[in-house]
Amino acid sequence: MVEGALRAGCRFFAGYPITPATEISEVLSVKLPRVNGTFIQMEDEIASIGAVIGASLAGVKAMTATSGPGFSLMQENLGFAVIAEIPCVIVNVMRGGPSTGLPTFPAQGDVMQARWGTHGDHPIIVLSASTVRECYDMTVRAFNLSEKFRTPVILLIDEVIAHMREKIVFLENEEKEIFNRVKPTMPPEWYIPYENTPSGVPPMANFGEGYRYHVTGLTHDIRGFPTLRQDEIGPFINRLHRKISAHFSEIQSAEYFQTEDAEITLIAYGCVARSAKRAVIEAREKGLRVGLLKLITLWPFMRIAVEKVIQTSKVLIVPEMNMGQISREVKRVSRGMARVFTLNKVDGTIITPSEIFNRIREVI
């Protein structure tokens, strides 16, 4: 994730120590100053995300990393980044909750919090990863999406993946597309900072580059000034949603493993997707037609992927390390066209391939 962040052009990190995300801070505190970047350890997570938003406003790509309790503290300012449309990346290495919970044990209990944690009706992008290589790729992607759509992007990793050691291969001269925010090109007096552009994403001027404008957490008009007018509030909130919903194909991604002919499809993400993949292999060996849909983009939820697998699968199993957060979404979008079974585990241990395999046996 550190390498991904540096590759994506991240040059500012503010964080507060918390297990199991501290390693990201430690490594960036060594590496960022080497590349003329800035690392700062703040007094808490509220301050960390505040500093990250400030740095981004000044034109520097910025990130923070935390775990459950810290992520809870960040929610208010996360909403600020949404309404003021400030690109930034927030890594949440999920541990067992609620509250202090299980600091050193994995969980996937923050999926709904990542979607709805900050108050108010808002869109959000949440990515996950299930391999070390994916951590790298998704960090780059998180920055790219945040810059492109002027939005905070949350990277939800679980403790297992975050602490995993795994060989990763970088191909020689590996090209990674890096996206930088679109800046205004018009003269400052013509600049409308929150203009309703066709894509829904207005160009972003950095502080100190000649475009003096107002940034606020209050609902604002296209010039950035607070507004109470119905004809300005509605279009603004609609644009915030539209800039994400009009670009699902760019934002959403998933992996399909042996789903073409699958009668049963497992839907998993993070470390559970690894166990699920193993379970698919074992089931196939036993002659069961099982496939895996691995979700990479968690939010906006990938309805299209579920619709694709239910063309062949009338049984869906959603193993996850919570009491059923993504399974609710799967039930919602499958609209009764497939039976949806859950496999929930919240005891601080991972879901094993045999547990998933046993669940497959149970439901058929």
Next chain:
Amino acid sequence: MPEVTKLIHKYLRHDKKFPHVWCPGCGIGIMLGALIRAIDRIGYEKDEIVLVSGIGCSGRLPVYVDFNTLHTTHGRALTFATGIKLAKPSLKVIVIMGDGDAVAIGGNHFIHAARRNIDVTAIILNNSIYGMTGGQNSPTTPYGMRSTTTTYSNIEQSFRISELAVTAGAVFVGRGTVYHAKLLDSLMEKAFLKQGFSVVEVIAHCHTQYGRQNRLGSAVEMMQWQRDHAIPVEKSLKMKSEELEDKILIGVLVDKELPVYQDEYEKIRDRARAAMEK
């Protein structure tokens, strides 16, 4: 138009969001005037100023002035300012907070920004009350006074913001009142020019909320109180402690030199690069 008004108009977004939200007689306008005069006297370009605020009456201040302006969440203005300053040190970052912002919800950020010696100026409008939300008790409401949440009397001791800033390590701390407008001009000028975390506490009146609930009279009467109770720091040295009990010390409380965060961090970058080359 008098010269001083012309000067202020040069910096206002007067074609945009006026009239402002403040009550007639409010002291925030005087504070804003002092801020503009200090900026003008130093000769900063509008583009190099970033004005950051929190939430409350004071939080609305940046919207009216033609700088890079940022209206953040309640109490968190200093954290955003820290990010801006470190990401682009060439910017002059000024933070406007109320007493609630600075020493209630944002108290932690305030003492840590001072301890770190981040190169920003914090201007704190202390009116002893939460004005915008309707006059609730604040951490600077004096003992025994009334607010809408202490209708039977405030039983808590109040923070002394400037003294707190001194203890937390701010390199420049000045206090003035909105009655002493000229003093505010000079305190702000000194604070802006200071390298490191500088604080200007502005004692102001909220006649609408605090004044009304405590029968302290009009804005004018409350400003007269400021006149009668403010003692310059130099003069206070010759006074007995019992004479100073109900007084406010105004002037420069501290002006010292300490390493500034961004300069120190530049040394860290040099060390990191040197370690990498080895």
